Amino acid sequence: MTDIKTLETASSPEKLNRVVIEPVTRVEGHGKVTLLLDDNNQVQQARLHIVEFRGFEKFIQGRPYWELPVLVQRLCGICPVSHHLAAAKAVDQLVGVDQLTPTAEKVRRLMHYGQTLQSHALHFFHLSSPDLLFGYDDAVAHRNIIGVLQDYPETAKQGVLLRKYGQEVIRLTAGKRIHGTGAIPGGVNKNLNQKEREFLLQDIDQMIEWGKTALELSISLFEKNLPNSRDFATNETNMLSLCREDGGLDIYHGGLRARRPDGSLIIDGIDYRDYEDYIHEQVKPWTYMKFPYLVAQGREEGTYRVGPLARINNCDFIDTPLAEKARLHFRAFADEGLVQSTLAYHWARMIELLHCTEAIRDLLNDPDISGTELITKGNMREKGIGVIEAPRGSLFHHYEIDEGGLVTRANLIVSTTNNNRAMNESIRRVAIDELNGRELTEPLLNQIEVAIRAYDPCLSCATHALGKMPLEVQLVDAEGHTVDRLYKNANGDVSLCKIEA
Amino acid sequence: MIRHFTLDGKKIPFREGQTIMEAAQDAGIYIPHLCYNPEFVPHGSCRVCTVKANGRIVASCTTPATEEMQVENETEELQGNRRELLQMLFVEGNHVCPGCEKSGACQLQAVAYYTGMLAPEFTYFYPMRTVDSSHPDVAIDYNRCILCELCVRASRDEDGKNIFSIDGRGINTHLTVNSASGKLGDTDFDVHDKAAQVCPVGAILPKHEGYNIPIGQRLYDRKPISVVGDVADHQEE
Ligand code: SF4
Numbered sequence: 118m119t120d121i122k123t124l125e126t127a128s129s130p131e132k133l134n135r136v137v138i139e140p141v142t143r144v145e146g147h148g149k150v151t152l153l154l155d156d157n158n159q160v161q162q163a164r165l166h167i168v169e170f171r172g173f174e175k176f177i178q179g180r181p182y183w184e185l186p187v188l189v190q191r192l193c194g195i196c197p198v199s200h201h202l203a204a205a206k207a208v209d210q211l212v213g214v215d216q217l218t219p220t221a222e223k224v225r226r227l228m229h230y231g232q233t234l235q236s237h238a239l240h241f242f243h244l245s246s247p248d249l250l251f252g253y254d255d256a257v258a259h260r261n262i263i264g265v266l267q268d269y270p271e272t273a274k275q276g277v278l279l280r281k282y283g284q285e286v287i288r289l290t291a292g293k294r295i296h297g298t299g300a301i302p303g304g305v306n307k308n309l310n311q312k313e314r315e316f317l318l319q320d321i322d323q324m325i326e327w328g329k330t331a332l333e334l335s336i337s338l339f340e341k342n343l344p345n346s347r348d349f350a351t352n353e354t355n356m357l358s359l360c361r362e363d364g365g366l367d368i369y370h371g372g373l374r375a376r377r378p379d380g381s382l383i384i385d386g387i388d389y390r391d392y393e394d395y396i397h398e399q400v401k402p403w404t405y406m407k408f409p410y411l412v413a414q415g416r417e418e419g420t421y422r423v424g425p426l427a428r429i430n431n432c433d434f435i436d437t438p439l440a441e442k443a444r445l446h447f448r449a450f451a452d453e454g455l456v457q458s459t460l461a462y463h464w465a466r467m468i469e470l471l472h473c474t475e476a477i478r479d480l481l482n483d484p485d486i487s488g489t490e491l492i493t494k495g496n497m498r499e500k501g502i503g504v505i506e507a508p509r510g511s512l513f514h515h516y517e518i519d520e521g522g523l524v525t526r527a528n529l530i531v532s533t534t535n536n537n538r539a540m541n542e543s544i545r546r547v548a549i550d551e552l553n554g555r556e557l558t559e560p561l562l563n564q565i566e567v568a569i570r571a572y573d574p575c576l577s578c579a580t581h582a583l584g585k586m587p588l589e590v591q592l593v594d595a596e597g598h599t600v601d602r603l604y605k606n607a608n609g610d611v612s613l614c615k616i617e618a
Numbered sequence: 619m620i621r622h623f624t625l626d627g628k629k630i631p632f633r634e635g636q637t638i639m640e641a642a643q644d645a646g647i648y649i650p651h652l653c654y655n656p657e658f659v660p661h662g663s664c665r666v667c668t669v670k671a672n673g674r675i676v677a678s679c680t681t682p683a684t685e686e687m688q689v690e691n692e693t694e695e696l697q698g699n700r701r702e703l704l705q706m707l708f709v710e711g712n713h714v715c716p717g718c719e720k721s722g723a724c725q726l727q728a729v730a731y732y733t734g735m736l737a738p739e740f741t742y743f744y745p746m747r748t749v750d751s752s753h754p755d756v757a758i759d760y761n762r763c764i765l766c767e768l769c770v771r772a773s774r775d776e777d778g779k780n781i782f783s784i785d786g787r788g789i790n791t792h793l794t795v796n797s798a799s800g801k802l803g804d805t806d807f808d809v810h811d812k813a814a815q816v817c818p819v820g821a822i823l824p825k826h827e828g829y830n831i832p833i834g835q836r837l838y839d840r841k842p843i844s845v846v847g848d849v850a851d852h853q854e855e
Contacts, residue, residue, distance in 0.1 A: 179749060180717075181757055183828035188717035212826070298829035306832045521751025521803075522825055 122417075124545040127153050127162035150544060150565055158555060160548040165541050165569070166404050174527040182211050182501075182518050186300050189514070189529075198232035198287055198297075199507035202369075203514040205300035206503025210390070211518060213495025214303040220488030221304035224290055226369045227480045228299055229505070231286025233368060234324075234473040236508035237425075237466050238283060240570075241331065242276025245463060248567050249338040254560035272334065275327040279470070282317075282324050286477060289313045304492035314481050321478045325439070328471035332443055335467035339460060348550070350459040350543040350568035353378040354420045355411060356427035357396075357535070359506050362386065364433030366440075366472065368506035374431050375411055375421060379454045383413055389504040392513060398530070408538050409530060420538040423510025424572060425465035430455040435468075437475035443468045459543050462571040497522070507532050509572070536572050543568045623687035630683075638678040638689055639667055648844040649691055650700060650729045652707075652818055653766035654679040655850055658775060661767055664707075666700050666729060700733045708738045710789075712747060712761035719828050720820030722836030723852075726764060728843035750795070752803030755825055756814055763793050763821040768850075773813035781805045781813060793821075816850050 153162035177188060186205040190197035202225060209217065217225070247260045250269065258264075266273040289309060291297025299305050309317075339346045355378065359371035373387040373395060384395055398407035399416055410419030421427070430448070435441040447468060450456050456465075480486055502515045509532035517526040533540075547568045552561055620631045625642060632641035637660065642649050651667040654660055662680040669678045670690040678689075690696060707726060715721045747760040765784060770793075773781040781802075785794045797804040807813070814822060833839065837852050846852065 181749060181751060181759075181825070183826055184717050184719065187829055188714070190716075292832040292834050298833050301829050302826065306830050519751075521757070523749055523751050 124163050160553050163545045163548040165544050177524050177527050180524050182208055182522050183302055187298055196236050196507055198228055199505055199512055202229055202300055203503045203505040203512045207501040207514040207516050208302045210501030211498055212302045213498050214493045217304055217493055218490040219485040220308055221491055223480055223485050224305045224308055225300055228290035229369050230473045230477050231283045233508045235280045235283025237470040238276055238280035241463060241466055245570050253563050253567055279327055303494055308488060309486045318481050325474045328474040332467040332471050335464045339464050346460045347458050350547050351457055352542040352546055353457050354422045354539050356430045356455055357421040357423050358428040358431045358511060360432055366432040366435040376431055390502045406537050407534055409535055422539045423532055423535040425469050426462045429465040429468055435472055437472050439475055440468055440472035459571045510535050540572050621685045623683045625689045626691050632683040636683055638681050638683050641683045649678050650732055652725055655768055658771040664766055666703055697733050701735045704730045704735050705738060705740050707764050709740045709742045718820045719823055722839050723849055724820055725818035725849050728838040732843050750802050752801040755809040757823055757825050758802055759821055762819050764819055765791060768816040769813045769822055772816045776812040781807050818849055
């Protein structure tokens with residue numbers, strides 16, 4: 118069996134054929150996969166290239182810190198609330214606030230649960246369920262949310278309405294469905310009044326029911342083809358996430374926890390403001406995206422994954438009953454150690470979706486959510502670091518300011534960057550297991566995207582609308598001439614054009 | 619003696635010496651403007667208040683009303699001219715409204731909406747401008763300055779401090795602070811000065827405050843500028 122580590126860099130790339138999977142549109146981050154093949158279609162090199170965010174860190178230099186929570190939301194159209202909250206947590210540090218009022222913290226948590234609910238629903242139902250329900254080789258024209266609407270109308274409806282509910286939670290906590298302004302330095306600018314609580318409470322029991330159904334669906338899809346679900350794009354890695362002090366799942370706040378593949382702890386309860394002591398970012402010559410790793414494990418062994426899979430593996434319990442029951446079932450899947458299956462991301466994601474619905478209900482019933490103490494004040498500090506568990510995984514915002522309050526340094530490690538190593542390893546796994554020695558077709562290439570989509574990165578290729586992202590795949594010979602081109606247009610039609618020499 | 623002129627077909631009374639703008643405001647009619655503030659001597663520089671008086675293009679804030687004058691204000695032609703002026707103001711500076719604390723309570727934005735401008739259409743200049751954060755309470759973001767000179771007038775005429783002035787020519791015209799270092803922190807500027815209250819945009823703003831008023835509840839979120847008027851009249855809100 119080929120060792121996937123050898124696929125990062127081929128020994129003599131100049132003699133190989135090149136395949137590029139490249140989305141033509143650029144929505145959020147921009148992703149591209151290149152495969153180098155030899156004459157027998159053996160994959161010799163596989164790389165995921167992501168162009169992202171570094172420009173933003175420069176852009177915010179010199180800006181006043183109080184604008185950050187609103188400005189940085191523009192990083193991502195899919196999870197703006199996560200950036201909003203991570204920045205707000207960092208800005209709390211800058212204004213010297215370590216503890217928010219109960220109302221402020223709970224309103225922010227509610228916003229975050231709403232965000233996670235809508236993002237997980239979007240991701241599972243809209244982006245991934247077509248692959249999982251119909252198979253990777255289903256006709257492209259049908260393998261999308263419209264196909265799901267036709268064949269499984271109830272499932273599609275529930276997905277759409279779960280997402281919409283999450284967006285309503287965001288609207289009422291942040292002021293707008295996207296790009297709101299709810300979190301401000303040291304607190305929030307609004308609470309939830311009685312009317313707003315009642316409005317959201319009306320439908321919450323229904324959402325919990327649908328959350329259960331979504332979880333069951335994710336499990337049945339996982340179990341449908343168990344050997345494939347277990348092994349597809351799977352690589353053994355460490356897992357990193359925030360975790361509550363008592364070991365409970367917490368997507369808003371906690372200490373850093375990392376486990377080895379066998380489940381043993383590498384770090385635990387680490388104040389995330391010291392993250393630079395535990396996580397380093399490696400730079401590689403072929404991409405701008407950095408490759409973070411756990412310092413204690415070193416560059417080679419320090420690969421980790423973040424996101425639902427890491428969080429459900431890492432925590433000791435979940436404090437809402439339905440999600441906790443689901444977690445126990447999930448963990449029992451791995452005889453020992455952690456659940457490493459890449460496709461189990463979807464299962465873990467639906468456990469979290471169910472948890473979000475339960476947690477939203479609890480918060481809506483908490484009188485603090487209507488409290489009137491919204492802001493805490495403190496003394497200015499020069500450095501602020503905020504970390505949050507975004508839907509896609511741990512998200513780090515780090516700012517330093519001058520005396521006047523202007524940003525002098527910014528460092529962001531987004532979820533996609535955290536998963537960069539692992540995603541690269543996953544596509545190499547797919548290249549070896551599924552593509553090696555075969556004529557490349559759309560269904561085969563789609564498997565690369567299926568692997569990327571499991572992680573739910575902020576890439577346009579993972580978030581294309583309705584499964585119709587335009588996609589171009591090129592097979593280029595050693596001289597750089599395109600010999601084959603596979604093109605998937607915005608209608609989902611695929612055409613292969615042979616280019617005559 | 620009360621006299622009258624006609625504004626978009628309506629008879630408007632005016633007193634001797636009143637400008638078209640003043641008479642219109644007294645009659646409750648909105649003529650869009652940026653550099654005009656009734657508390658200060660009119661300046662006539664932004665040209666957003668341009669109207670047609672007896673067929674001639676004039677700034678309504680500086681042109682005295684006269685008996686029987688025929689004034690056009692809300693015509694498609696004039697609104698179109700205003701939109702173009704506003705388009706130019708947007709691309710001459712760096713206006714990132716989504717990240718601006720003034721958004722929703724900004725006169726430039728509100729007038730742009732009023733005239734039907736939805737997005738900048740001209741090529742951005744992307745000028746290199748800075749933020750002066752040297753003062754403990756107030757920051758100046760030069761990226762958003764539209765050279766209305768209201769802070770200049772307020773500081774000179776009301777605060778008696780003469781802290782601001784306008785320097786340079788043409789496209790290089792810019793706001794400066796009258797201190798040796800050019801920094802606001804080296805002047806006796808105070809957050810309670812009139813000059814700190816008059817900026818119609820987000821160029822002079824109190825520090826450490828971001829988005830305390832939720833979106834949807836800001837001045838021009840609730841009602842259009844033609845109804846609620848200038849932001850300076852609502853500073854305490
Ligand atoms: S000053 Fe007004 S127009 Fe300029 S960025 Fe701020 S809100 Fe937008």
